[in-house]
Amino acid sequence: MHDIRHWRDFLHYFQSASYTQKFLRRCYRSMPGSDVKSYDNCYPFMYYLEQGEIYYKQAEDSPLSIKPILLFYGFIHFIKAVVLTTDPNYPETTTVLAHGITSRKRKKQQYRFLHDEVKIQKNGLFTHFSSLHFDLKHLEGEKYKMEDLLDQIPEMADSFSVLMKKTTMFPFTEGRLSIEENLLNHFHWTPDSFRQHHSSLPEGIHWEGQDTLSTTLRNEALPFRWNRQEGKLALPAIKNEASSLPEVLIHYAILYNLSMIARYETEWWMELLKNRTTEDYPFILAFITLTTEKGPSLLGELLENKMKQEGE
Structure with a gap:
């Protein structure tokens, strides 16, 4: 199979239920009940990818004020598809349905996005995905500052x-x-x-x-x-708390925080977009522009690697 060069390249392979079921059966071949699980998960897997693509398409045509929300939900739908290739029982419990990450309460006075933090929770999609695909099992309670996360993105x-x-x-x-x-x-x-x-x-x-x-x-x-x-x-050039995080998790953490700001800190968010008084605005704009393509590309590479491992 040729290397995937654009994240949409991997979607058309899974527009066939027959192909998708065969792919999942290979993913589950070392597990009991692989035939049944691949049949049960065939359409959820396809729908996660389809829904994720819809969110990204909408984000590309939407104003910056709502882009983080659309991008975050597109991102986690693709993650759910990737998780399903390794965990045939996902979501086995309600605990993995949470986002797995929280943002702190924001101070209304002199709040700066670059100084803001997120904290990793014990349960949720972030934690489950990190453990399954990167063997990162002890992230609970870790805090990451936005500037430290952005430091680790080369673009x-x-x-x-x-x-x-x-x-x-x-x-x-x-x-x-x-x-x-x-x-x-x-x-x-x-x-x-x-x-x-x-x-x-x-x-x-x-x-x-x-x-x-x-x-x-x-x-x-x-x-x-x-x-x-x-x-x-x-x-x-900088070693910090985020140095050991794969970049796909860095995008997850930043997108989560931006989506929460866009949803629940509307006054600060709209003032930032209109007044642009600090460096927060150009950093956020640069990241949103980047992650619109690179975020799903990172997940596409994970899926491509899985396809190669399973002999697709």
Whole structure:
């Protein structure tokens, strides 16, 4: 099967109930009752994808004020489809129907989006998805600041550089990252300490000589991030609480918070969109523009990998 290059590329495969059931049967082949489960889940899987696409199409044609709500619900519908490939009993209990993440009460005075936080709950879709697909089982109670989450998205590096004079990424150029003086000064490392810190590298990244990291990867390999817009791997310049989160979970957390703001903090939200008095607006706009394509693409890649694993 050819690599999926656009997130809508994977949808047409699942417009056939016959194909979808065969695909799910392969996903469940090591589980008892795979025939029955694949039959039962065939249409829910197809409907999750269909509903998710509808939300994204509506978001593309909608004003910014309601985009976060539509994007978030489109995103979680795609996640539910991905979850169903691994958990044939989803949703087995009502606990997994919650979002799995909460946002704190907002202060009306001098509230800043970049300083806001979300907190991971014990149960819910975020937690279930994180455990199933990334083996992250101990996220309950973790808090993530919006700025820290955005720091870890490579396409946001220009926004941080221009608006805050902050370096957040060191990009690979033509598959190589030279360990130069500006990089070493940023981390306060010597060449030896940098190599020692990166002695254990993800598969697909290796040392080329003494001072160059080299790769042919075209996907995220933590702690390295994939810049989809530029087709480059990047080394985050900042290590924070979000450094260990796969980017798809970062999009989930930010979209959740923005959707809650758009729904329940209407006065602050509309004033932000109209007055644009802080850097919050350009950061939010840049993220919304990015996630409209990259969010579902990240989930499409998970589904594509599943199709490859199951011999599709």
